[in-house]
Amino acid sequence: xxxxxxxxxxxxxxxxxxxxAPFSDFIEKLRPSWESGILTHxxxxxxxxxxxxxxxxxVNNYVAVSNGTIALQMAIKALDLNGEIIVPAxxxxxxxxxxxxxxxxxxxxxxxxxxxxxxxxxxxxLITEKTVAIMPVHVFGNPCNAIAIERIAEKHNLKVxxxxxxxxxxxxxxxxxxxxxxxxxxxxxxxxxxxxxxxxGCITTNKELDSKLKRIRFFGHSEDKRDIVEDGxxxxxxxxxxxxxxxxxxxxxxxxEDRKYKYELYQTELSNVKDIVFQRKIFGTSNFSYFPIILxxxxxxxxxxxxxxxxGIFPRRYFYPSVNTFSIIxxxxxxxxxxxxxNRILCLPLYFLLEKKTILKISKxxxxxx
Ligand code: T4K
Numbered sequence: 467x468x469x470x471x472x473x474x475x476x477x478x479x480x481x482x483x484x485x486x487a488p489f490s491d492f493i494e495k496l497r498p499s500w501e502s503g504i505l506t507h508x509x510x511x512x513x514x515x516x517x518x519x520x521x522x523x524x525v526n527n528y529v530a531v532s533n534g535t536i537a538l539q540m541a542i543k544a545l546d547l548n549g550e551i552i553v554p555a556x557x558x559x560x561x562x563x564x565x566x567x568x569x570x571x572x573x574x575x576x577x578x579x580x581x582x583x584x585x586x587x588x589x590x591x592l593i594t595e596k597t598v599a600i601m602p603v604h605v606f607g608n609p610c611n612a613i614a615i616e617r618i619a620e621k622h623n624l625k626v627x628x629x630x631x632x633x634x635x636x637x638x639x640x641x642x643x644x645x646x647x648x649x650x651x652x653x654x655x656x657x658x659x660x661x662x663x664x665x666x667g668c669i670t671t672n673k674e675l676d677s678k679l680k681r682i683r684f685f686g687h688s689e690d691k692r693d694i695v696e697d698g699x700x701x702x703x704x705x706x707x708x709x710x711x712x713x714x715x716x717x718x719x720x721x722x723e724d725r726k727y728k729y730e731l732y733q734t735e736l737s738n739v740k741d742i743v744f745q746r747k748i749f750g751t752s753n754f755s756y757f758p759i760i761l762x763x764x765x766x767x768x769x770x771x772x773x774x775x776x777x778g779i780f781p782r783r784y785f786y787p788s789v790n791t792f793s794i795i796x797x798x799x800x801x802x803x804x805x806x807x808x809n810r811i812l813c814l815p816l817y818f819l820l821e822k823k824t825i826l827k828i829s830k831x832x833x834x835x836x
Contacts, residue, residue, distance in 0.1 A: 479824060481782040483817040484656045484663075485721045487713035496709035504705060508684065511708035518715050519660075523634065523642045525669050529679045530703040530711075534631045534653025534666035538564035538601075540701055541627045541649040541668055544678045549598035553629075554584040555790040555801035556808060557603045561629045562789050565601065573597070574790040576801040580746035582606065582758070582811075585803070586614040590622075599625040604633035604643060606758055606784075606813075607659075609750030612638050612646045627651065631666075634659055635722050635753035643750060644669040649679070654711060659725065659755050660718050662711035665703055722753060724818050728825060729754035732814060735829035741766055741836050756784065757816045759832075764809040766836065771812065773835045779828060784813045 486492075499511055512530050520528040531537050542551070542564065551565045555574040565572045573592050578585045584602045600619055602610045610628070619626045626647035630636075634652050636643040644650040654665035668679045678696060681687060686698025736742050741762040761767045767783075774781055788808040790801050814828060 478778040478780060479815050479820070479828075480780050481784075481813055481815050482657045483819055484661050485659070485714060485717065485818040486661075487717055491713040491716070492709060495712040496706060499705040499709060506702055506704045508680075508702060509705045509708075511705040511712060512703050515662075515703075515708040515711045515715070518712065519667070522715060522718060523644060525642050525645050526671055527669065527673075527676045529668040529676065529683060530662075530708065531666045531668060531683055531701040532703055532707075533664050534651060534655060535560040535564055536701045537651035537653070537666035537668050538627065538629060539568055540679055540682050541651050542568040542570060542599075543682055543697065544668075544675055545599065545625045545627070545648060547598045547625060549596045550594060551599045551601050551627075552584075552589055552592050552597060553601045554603050554605075555788045555799075555804035556582055556605060556785055557629065557789055558631065558785055559789055559792065560631070561601060561603060562792075562795075570598070571596075572795075574799045574801050574804075576803045577605075577807065579803050579807060581608055581610075581748055582745050582807065583608060583610045584615070586611050586618065589615070589618050593622050593624070597622070597624060599627055601627045601629055603629040603631070604636055606745060606756040607632045607634075607636045607753040608745055608747050609633070609636050609638045609643045609752065611749045612643070613749075616647070630669075631655075632658070632755050633753065635718075635755075636750060638750035642669075645671055648672070649675060659721055659753060660711065660714055662703065662707040662714075665707050665711065721818050725754045725816065728816055728820060728822075729757055731822065731825050732757050732816075732829060735826065736832065739833055739836060742832075755816075757814045758784070758811050759814060760807060761810045761812065767810055767812050770832055770835045773831050774828065777827075777831060779815065779824075779831070781815060782813045783808075783811065786811070 556577045582605045628647045628650040630650040631653035654662040681696045682698040683701035686694045686696035788804040
């Protein structure tokens with residue numbers, strides 16, 4: 467079976483392209499919804515998608531929601547958090563906005579310069595009497611040191627919400643990284659390994675929390691819909707988005723395997739290149755969803771971007787700048803490692819339709835710029 471192939475002339479080459487099943491697969495999955503007129507409200511396709519994705523990831527439960535940012539907000543709401551949440555400075559702004567929208571305060575923690583994840587050795591010094599949780603991010607699908615983080619959380623009676631937006635398919639101790647912490651929140655946005663166009667999911671091993679998340683996602687209704695029993699909102703995934711997910715899930719293993727192959731190809735081509743270092747994978751198993759390179763200086767990064775752009779190739783500066791420096795952050799806290807890495811990190815194109823020859827071309831262009 468093949469994923470959707472489209473005309474490939476390799477220009478322009480963006481940082482990613484969605485992995486899409488053939489259109490006919492999608493239509494077949496969507497047909498029952500079209501015929502019944504059931505488009506939303508946790509209909510049969512959403513329920514099927516939840517079952518299939520949970521089976522694929524080998525997790526007990528998966529609560530499908532409208533996007534990864536809402537999944538983070540729902541996790542905060544479900545845990546009734548009110549106070550300071552420790553979060554790494556090297557992340558997408560959604561981690562921070564979710565904390566702020568739920569009325570909590572983000573407290574920025576610096577990262578480890580090798581793994582690019584929260585530096586667990588710096589967490590304890592940030593804990594105050596107002597701290598309620600830690601929100602580590604599995605950056606680019608590279609698992610955090612979950613054992614150390616959860617030990618700290620237990621010692622200080624804190625909740626752990628993993629921002630697992632990038633981490634579907636990543637593992638720790640041979641089980642899905644999504645089953646760690648009190649709740650993990652993932653994303654199935656168009657740019658992610660498995661996509662539903664927009665979408666996300668909450669994963670918890672706690673049955674009560676799982677039911678609460680489902681109520682929160684649906685305005686806070688009780689099971690019989692006669693009462694409102696939670697302070698909920700609309701976090702529902704539609705049947706159309708679930709149909710996209712159901713068609714793409716058949717190709718998920720293929721996409722995961724392809725990603726690893728291409729990641730390793732880049733790594734081989736760029737290994738031993740002076741001025742380039744790679745993200746280090748120390749804990750668990752990554753899903754290889756992004757291919758970041760850390761350059762020796764921002765000026766070299768800009769030179770490489772210019773060279774690639776001139777050839778119609780558009781890598782992305784994820785995450786840039788470090789979120790603690792954005793102007794919406796009023797109480798500035800320095801996170802020197804995150805700020806430094808943000809200035810020098812570049813994610814290279816990596817997606818299913820990307821051809822091997824393009825990876826070789828990109829690598830050559832980078833080497834020639836250095
Ligand atoms: N936590 C973390 C750590 C995250 O990284 C994110 C999101 C979240 C939480 C929140 O999850 P969501 O609420 O988004 O589910 C992207 C994504 O919008 C965002 O999901 C992602 N992280 C972030 C890292 O990247 P951009 O600004 O890169 O999008 P854009 O439009 O530049 O897309 C990149 C390339 O992908 C384009 O050059 C072309 C291609 N593309 C993109 C879209 C949207 C397509 O081919 N088709 C498409 O539909 O944000």
